[in-house]
Amino acid sequence: MSYQVLARKWRPHDFDSMVGQDAVVAALKHALDENRLHHAYLFTGTRGVGKTTLSRILAKCLNCTGEDGKGGVTSHPCGKCEACRAIDEGRFVDYIEIDAASNRSVEEMTALLERAMYAPTQGRYKVYMIDEVHMLTTHAFNAMLKTLEEPPEYVKFILATTDPQKVPMTVLSRCLQFNLRNMSPQAVADHMENILKQEGIEAERSALLLLGKCARGSMRDGLSLLDQAIAYAAGPVTLKSVREMLGVIGxxxxxxxxxxxxxxxxxxxxxxxxxxxxxxxxxxxxxxxxxxxxxxxxxxxxxxxxxxxxxxxxxxxxxxxxxxxxxxxxxxxxxxxxxxxxxxxxxxxxxxxxxxxxxxxxFRPAGTRLGLKVPEKKETATTPAATAAAAAAPVQPAEPKPQVAPEIAEPPAVHEPDIVEPNISDMPPPWEDDGGEHGAG
Missing domain, CATH: 1.20.272.10 (Zinc Finger, Delta Prime; domain 3)
Known part of the structure; x- marks a missing residue:
């Protein structure tokens, strides 16, 4: 049997084995248990966080018949009935996965919608999973609006995208949207550790944490890096070998x-x-x-x-x-x-x-260029007891400052105008004035 990569070999087959998407899983399980099934779902998130995996699990939940063949819609697919096994193996005729990047024209969308009108052949529901739906053309989006809003009761649409900003609002408003979050490095490392235990391969925890950080939130990327690390180490996966493989600084x-x-x-x-x-x-x-x-x-x-x-x-x-x-x-x-x-x-x-x-x-601050830190100001530690004591202490009155008598300002000097005395020699004697007056009289 040919080798199967870890990302495909250990793909989750039910909700309980999903990692890092607890909120989305809980919402879908409650909807299935209460039989509140929406006709269109939209899964958004970065690459490798579980959009396609959730789509396949949801398709199994909708079409599972149980081991006895009498089961109905469930949140715990059995994984043993014909529908579950066919979906896992990719041969279930009523579960159709479409890549919108290569089937983006309005003609291809019209043909898909025409086939959707026919009843399911094998299962209870016909499920269409359109991956990278944001790659569809504007005309293709417009062509699917009516069917997406009012599809036949036996048809379910599951849309997936890494860029929901490019999906028209008319499509978003017709779907039940779930945002799948990025995986934390610890969650990726924990999942890798569980896989390696079942694979019988030893690995250092620090090496798995480094792989989890380099995965940048994507579980699939992390498992691909783990495949590469196993091949590079040719034995136990160590931190040293992972650093050499990735070319990262320690x-x-x-x-x-x-x-x-x-x-x-x-x-x-x-x-x-x-x-x-x-x-x-x-x-x-x-x-x-x-x-x-x-x-x-x-x-x-x-x-x-x-x-x-x-x-x-x-x-x-x-x-x-x-x-x-x-x-x-x-x-x-x-x-x-x-x-x-x-x-x-x-x-x-x-x-x-x-x-x-x-x-x-x-650009070091002054005083630290030679490794000498600038001395910090010492702050007096205050405690509740010290604060209370300071508040209870009597306030000492301040000594009055000696009052200095104000200096009396001298009045401004008054400048009197210069008086010009008349020249007596130029004035006529008084008897001349009198005589003149008498003579005139």
Missing amino acids: DEALVDLMMHVASGNTQAALAEAEKLGSEGLSYTEAVRAMAGLMHRVALVQRVPELLDDEDTTSAGIRALAKAMTPEEVQLDYQIALQARNDMPLAPDEYAGFTMAILRMMA
Whole structure:
């Protein structure tokens, strides 16, 4: 028998084995148990989170007949009846999966809708699963609106998309929408661990966590990376082999590098950068990891409880959080983000990476460029008892300041106008005036 990849071999076959989609699973199970079945469902989410898997499980729930052949719609498909086995094997004629990327025209949609008018051949319901529905043309969307709103009672539509923003509102309003969330690294690692136990393969927990982080929320991507890691390791899957396979920088080396930056040791920091290059690691990936490390350090500085105990570098991150001020962490984070944008413009990756390191050192706040922290102001610790005692203590009146008598301002000097005295020699004597008056009389 040919080898089957882990993502297909361990695809869930019922709701109970689904991972990371508890809210969606609970809603679908309740709807099936109460027989409140919608005619159109829309599953949204990134790649590899379970949209197609949920579609197949829902189709089995709608068409399962039970082991005795007398069962009805259920939230727990038996997996043994003809309908369940046919859906798992991809040969059930009443479950049709369509790729909208390659069947996007209005002619193909019209042909599909014409076939939907016929009753199911084998099962209880005819289920159409249209994957990547956002790739349909506008005319194809318009052609399916009437059937999507009022389909025959035996037809169910399941639409799936990674980009719901491109789906017309007229289609969204006719569907029951479920958003499938991204998987956490811990959930991906836990699922990998369960699979490897059944496969009989040993693996380090730290290696699985690294694979879970690189999966970026996609379980299928994580299992594909696990397939690659098993082939690369040729034995137990170790953290060292996974790092070599992915070409990512180790957290320990990154912490050492940032400690050199924080202490202002330029020579040691550049030596660490050259060491990373000699190991064949990507400097672009190193810059991304540097920004991620600064993010974790900033979180630890504010909320120390957020640091994962399973993290192998928890001690180094705590030491780095104490060695750097919050301002330095924020500055280095911004420099790392800017370095990612500048990397394509740099002469080469090494130059772009080392310039980011030198920029972090050059822009250090005054007093920390040589690894000397600026002394922090000591704040007086206050306790409730001390506050109460200070409030109860009598207030001492302040000594009055001696009053100084105000100086009396001198009145402003008055400038009298100059009086011009008349010249007596020019004036006639009084007897002349009198004589003149008498003579005239």
